[in-house]
Amino acid sequence: MDPLGFAPHDHRDCKRAAMAAAEAHCARHGLNFTPVRRRVLEILLEEHRAMGAYEILDKLREEGLGSQPPVAYRALDFLVTNRFAHKIERLNAFIACAHPDAAHTPAFLICRVCNAVAETHAAPARGMLGAAAEAAGFEIEQAVVEAVGRCPRCRAEAAPCH
Amino acid sequence: MDPLGFAPHDHRDCKRAAMAAAEAHCARHGLNFTPVRRRVLEILLEEHRAMGAYEILDKLREEGLGSQPPVAYRALDFLVTNRFAHKIERLNAFIACAHPDAAHTPAFLICRVCNAVAETHAAPARGMLGAAAEAAGFEIEQAVVEAVGRCPRCRAEAAPCH
DNA sequence: CCTCCATATGTTATTTTATAACGTGCACAC
């Protein structure tokens, strides 16, 4: 029922794996994986959907972990910088990384009906975009790729004739 | 000096061409190309860069064409819907379409140093992204592709050793 | 031990971006 590639899956497992990967990465790189940062990542993993910064902040507030916007934004900055989470520009929202291990160029499939988001992989810098950039003398450092459309479930619901 | 593919070019020409294309499109489709809508497109074409809605609104205000946010947002909605302009999600800003004729899947090269934006073309729905979407049962309707990096000019300025 | 420094968090205030809701005017169809 949850959108990881829009297919059901075991949350506990992917949450554990992602937290472990984050722990390991921080340990290896001497990063400070503080309670707030850890908790924000947990929240994103538990919900496993794109969440607004203020939605996350509400959860933190309930738990007494911080009550002002900068608290949430700083933790999210940390997670995004270290690729434990991604920002979905189209939604002004954040989502836990679904592929914590792989070095990746994330791309997202966003359902315009239910806002479910699936993370996948694309390499736009190869292909037409890379060619265009090179021709223009532009150096690509990062790419935002967000496809908007309809997820399998919403397509099915919109077509009752079957 | 202006970023259309980050290369200098003749503004007057591209502005004229874009306005003519918009006029023609509206005439053909029975769309109401009102003064506000027209003027917002002109502003975007004149500046030929990504502009925030409030920046545009300031210009409208100076000219007595409207003073409240919804005026600008409505005009921008119209222009974006009809593909006379695009929204750059990464910048929360808008830019006139650089290829008014071609049906296209726009992609953008955004300089993180000077915020210059070049419009180019990509077809992410073909390639890896399309394959991933198909595998997931996701129907892509539209794609946001925004590469962040450094434009030729800013790369040159950052490397004084040559 | 203590001081300096870097980093993380707490807090206040504000800025920036965007939309809801409702009213007005105008053109066109009937």
Next chain:
DNA sequence: GTGTGCACGTTATAAAATAACATATGGAGG
């Protein structure tokens, strides 16, 4: 002439993000 749809005007507010400054903590070096 009147209803209907569309664009625009206006007020108010919501939503997203950051600036600026204060406080705590923990390690490096004297």
